[in-house]
Amino acid sequence: MHCIVTGGNVKVLAKAVHSLSRIGDELYVEPQEDGLALRSVNSSRSAYACFLFAPLFFSRYSTTSGDNFRCKMAIKSVQSVFRSLTTLEKTVEKCHIDLDKQKDRLTFTLHCKHGLLKTHNLSFQDSESLQAVFDKDSYANVFKAQPRLLVDTVIHFPPSLEEVTVSVSDERMWVRNHVEEEAEASKAMLTELCLASDEFDHFAAQAHNSVTFCLKELRGLLVFAESTGLPVSMYLDEPGSPVVLSVTDSVLEGNFVLATLSDDPSLRKNSSKGAHTAAPPPPDDFMNDDMDSYLIAMDTSIAPGPSNTGPPPPSLADDTRSKRPAAVSHKARILIEEAEEEEEETDDLDRLPNKKFRSLFFGSVLPPSSQLSTQPMTSQEVLASDSEEET
Amino acid sequence: MPLSTQSQGDDDQYVLVASLDNARNLSNILKAITFKDHAIFTATTNGLKVTVEDSKCLQANAFIQAEIFQEFTIREDLVAFQINLTVLLDCLNIFGGTTTPGVSTALRMCYRGYGYPLTLFLEEGGVVTVCKINTQEPEEPIDFEFCSTNVTNKVILQSESLKEAFSELDMTSEVLQITMSPSQPYFRLSTFGNAGNAHYDYSKDSDMMELFKCTETQTNRYKMSLLKPSTKALALSCKVSVRTDNRGFLSLQYLVRNDDGQICFVEYYCCPDEEVEEN
Numbered sequence: 001m002h003c004i005v006t007g008g009n010v011k012v013l014a015k016a017v018h019s020l021s022r023i024g025d026e027l028y029v030e031p032q033e034d035g036l037a038l039r040s041v042n043s044s045r046s047a048y049a050c051f052l053f054a055p056l057f058f059s060r061y062s063t064t065s066g067d068n069f070r071c072k073m074a075i076k077s078v079q080s081v082f083r084s085l086t087t088l089e090k091t092v093e094k095c096h097i098d099l100d101k102q103k104d105r106l107t108f109t110l111h112c113k114h115g116l117l118k119t120h121n122l123s124f125q126d127s128e129s130l131q132a133v134f135d136k137d138s139y140a141n142v143f144k145a146q147p148r149l150l151v152d153t154v155i156h157f158p159p160s161l162e163e164v165t166v167s168v169s170d171e172r173m174w175v176r177n178h179v180e181e182e183a184e185a186s187k188a189m190l191t192e193l194c195l196a197s198d199e200f201d202h203f204a205a206q207a208h209n210s211v212t213f214c215l216k217e218l219r220g221l222l223v224f225a226e227s228t229g230l231p232v233s234m235y236l237d238e239p240g241s242p243v244v245l246s247v248t249d250s251v252l253e254g255n256f257v258l259a260t261l262s263d264d265p266s267l268r269k270n271s272s273k274g275a276h277t278a279a280p281p282p283p284d285d286f287m288n289d290d291m292d293s294y295l296i297a298m299d300t301s302i303a304p305g306p307s308n309t310g311p312p313p314p315s316l317a318d319d320t321r322s323k324r325p326a327a328v329s330h331k332a333r334i335l336i337e338e339a340e341e342e343e344e345e346t347d348d349l350d351r352l353p354n355k356k357f358r359s360l361f362f363g364s365v366l367p368p369s370s371q372l373s374t375q376p377m378t379s380q381e382v383l384a385s386d387s388e389e390e391t
Numbered sequence: 392m393p394l395s396t397q398s399q400g401d402d403d404q405y406v407l408v409a410s411l412d413n414a415r416n417l418s419n420i421l422k423a424i425t426f427k428d429h430a431i432f433t434a435t436t437n438g439l440k441v442t443v444e445d446s447k448c449l450q451a452n453a454f455i456q457a458e459i460f461q462e463f464t465i466r467e468d469l470v471a472f473q474i475n476l477t478v479l480l481d482c483l484n485i486f487g488g489t490t491t492p493g494v495s496t497a498l499r500m501c502y503r504g505y506g507y508p509l510t511l512f513l514e515e516g517g518v519v520t521v522c523k524i525n526t527q528e529p530e531e532p533i534d535f536e537f538c539s540t541n542v543t544n545k546v547i548l549q550s551e552s553l554k555e556a557f558s559e560l561d562m563t564s565e566v567l568q569i570t571m572s573p574s575q576p577y578f579r580l581s582t583f584g585n586a587g588n589a590h591y592d593y594s595k596d597s598d599m600m601e602l603f604k605c606t607e608t609q610t611n612r613y614k615m616s617l618l619k620p621s622t623k624a625l626a627l628s629c630k631v632s633v634r635t636d637n638r639g640f641l642s643l644q645y646l647v648r649n650d651d652g653q654i655c656f657v658e659y660y661c662c663p664d665e666e667v668e669e670n
Contacts, residue, residue, distance in 0.1 A: 073586070074586060077587065080559070080561060080586065080589075084558075084559070114599045115594035115598070115599070116555075116593055116599070117591070117592040119590040119591075119592070120586075121587045
């Protein structure tokens with residue numbers, strides 16, 4: 001892969017990297033036919049972000065076609081290439097990104113003013129495919145707003161605030177902080193903002209839903225949107241279904257997918273404003289990142305090895321996509337279909353216990369339920385963390 | 392010895408008297424070399440030299456010429472003592488170091504000789520403070536035997552561009568590698584850290600390059616921990632000269648302008664970590 005970014009786009013690329021760093025510690029890089037994809041996911045798999053830069057974003061973009069290359073590296077290393085945004089703006093004329101497969105290095109070369117050349121050779125690891133598939137068209141509620149509106153809303157909440165609840169009706173959106181049930185009434189402070197539909201560029205609320213998700217991961221996107229001036233689109237569905245926020249322009253697309261807390265069916269009330277209550281605290285402390293009560297199950301198959309032709313694996317996606325997480329226990333799971341390279345998975349399935357489902361059981365045990373019985377579930381043991389799958 | 396207000400007559404007992412209307416002209420430059428507690432003060436008729444050393448591999452010198460001082464009287468050819476630099480700086484900034492325009496701390500520094508403390512008279516806004524700091528036997532500063540006849544490569548750069556590179560240096564790298572060559576890459580700073588390696592190349596045609604005299608290709612590595620303190624001197628300076636000699640020893644000389652626009656120099660000498668042949 002070889003690409004060149006020039007002028008102001010260097011700063012945009014840098015900002016995207018910085019906003020991805022708010023999500024996870026590793027940057028997944030995948031040069032695709034339709035552009036360069038930079039992705040990140042948090043350790044508890046409850047937040048995922050992806051920036052796709054179209055070939056036109058670059059002054060030159062070339063990839064070896066048919067080459068399913070992907071890698072990951074510590075995001076801090078890439079951030080150190082783009083350390084000072086003000087300096088970038090003032091001095092960097094262009095940035096070359098080159099891949100050296102022989103040496104397992106990704107090279108960033110910054111051509112700066114005054115004849116200064118900065119070369120960063122970063123080592124990477126082969127990585128699994130990281131893709132959260134979501135269908136924005138299927139979402140019931142779609143909103144679009146200028147970033148200023150969301151930034152001004154979010155500013156009312158303290159930086160330490162973990163979760164925020166967003167509720168929508170035909171004409172209004174309410175944003176409030178999520179307070180634990182067992183929190184002491186005397187110590188809890190509830191902040192609620194109401195936004196009218198005319199403050200949005202687009203407001204289409206078909207279902208009156210109320211969703212709770214983690215706020216801090218969202219802030220990374222807002223910083224990016226505000227600095228680039230791009231409007232933010234928000235896709236909301238029922239609790240348990242992830243909320244998607246995206247920014248788009250002609251040459252780039254950024255999507256932030258955040259898992260939401262699902263209602264416990266036994267406590268489900270009318271999800272109208274004010275009546276929504278939190279699910280009872282699950283056995284694990286879901287405020288703890290390691291044992292979370294909501295997450296996005298990522299499909300994390302290993303990067304393709306020598307390809308074997310084998311029978312295509314059972315298509316799990318069709319079975320599971322119809323299972324709306326709302327009916328699952330308070331541990332919300334969203335099963336995501338395999339996006340690509342289905343052929344290579346046969347290797348995985350043979351070698352290791354059902355990788356696809358590992359993340360389902362990550363750190364927790366699901367009570368058996370009718371939906372899950374359709375999956376070839378072997379056991380509910382807690383498997384080791386994702387680091388195992390890296391080769 | 393009872394301390395009374397200084398009068399001209401008393402000056403006879405001092406071997407060194409130095410006065411500054413603005414103590415910052417001394418304290419600012421000393422900050423550029425404060426990476427160790429102790430410093431060796433050497434005074435001659437030319438002025439004051441303050442030396443700080445680290446593990447016999449690094450030496451930093453700050454030169455404040457006699458002309459910088461409003462008064463500089465020395466009664467011996469050479470006056471030398473060792474003193475705690477941190478304490479000295481604390482005393483020089485005893486009035487809080489606020490930079491209100493027009494208000495400065497005046498300094499009178501007096502030394503009686505071997506065994507006597509260094510006496511500082513500091514005045515700001517009519518308030519006088521007297522500080523007496525104990526001195527020690529001065530150690531002999533290392534002679535790095537760095538002479539201009541053995542210099543193989545020399546460049547002079549405007550500090551602005553080097554400041555950018557130094558602020559971005561990968562601190563996980565144990566060494567800073569400096570390559571100087573009459574051909575590409577001309578002048579290169581390299582680090583080898585956890586994430587990978589990084590190179591900062593300055594072209595000889597760059598408008599930041601004021602002088603470029605490289606006779607042979609040399610690559611030398613220096614411990615990052617030793618060179619890191621030089622960033623303070625770089626921050627104060629407007630120009631820096633980088634020289635290496637035939638042994639790979641490094642000399643960094645910084646041109647610093649003080650508050651009144653006068654020129655002072657700071658220099659760093661560093662031993663190479665290991666001899667590295669051309670990469």
